Amino acid sequence: VMHAVALTKRLREHDPTTRVTVNACHPGVVNTNLMRHTPAFWGPINKLISPFLWFFFKTDNDGAQTALYLALSKKVDGISGKYFSDCAEKSVHSLAADLNACEALYNYSIEACGLDKSAID
Numbered sequence: 001v002m003h004a005v006a007l008t009k010r011l012r013e014h015d016p017t018t019r020v021t022v023n024a025c026h027p028g029v030v031n032t033n034l035m036r037h038t039p040a041f042w043g044p045i046n047k048l049i050s051p052f053l054w055f056f057f058k059t060d061n062d063g064a065q066t067a068l069y070l071a072l073s074k075k076v077d078g079i080s081g082k083y084f085s086d087c088a089e090k091s092v093h094s095l096a097a098d099l100n101a102c103e104a105l106y107n108y109s110i111e112a113c114g115l116d117k118s119a120i121d
């Protein structure tokens with residue numbers, strides 16, 4: 001979310017007329033086989049809970065809906081630097097409202113990843 005805020009500011013400063021938007025989204029808890037390499041999810045426990053997963057987890061199709069909504073819906077046209085879950089904007093931690101903190105995290109990330117700052121500005 002903080003990166004979405006910082007990147008929105010950069011994009012708007014670079015080109016105030018840009019139609020590019022950047023938002024953060026949570027897909028929800030989706031039943032994928034992402035945990036197949038996590039030993040805690042193998043064996044008898046997995047066999048025991050797997051018949052009930054559908055009740056607590058979203059399908060991959062359902063999990064894609066918020067990302068698709070942000071990419072395709074006219075309802076979010078021009079909205080940038082926000083956080084979405086279940087196809088709706090949600091409130092965020094107060095740090096995401098602190099533009100200086102968002103920029104500091106963005107700057108730190110560029111440095112920590114060894115990226116060339118001048119190429120990104």
Ligand SMILES: *[C@@H]1O[C@H](CO)[C@@H](O)[C@H](O)[C@H]1NC(C)=O
Nearest residue numbers: 100101103104105107117121
């Ligand atoms: C982040 O880096 C930019 C230059 O790329 C600088 O202008 C800005 O002051 C920095 N912001 C923070 C909070 O460090």
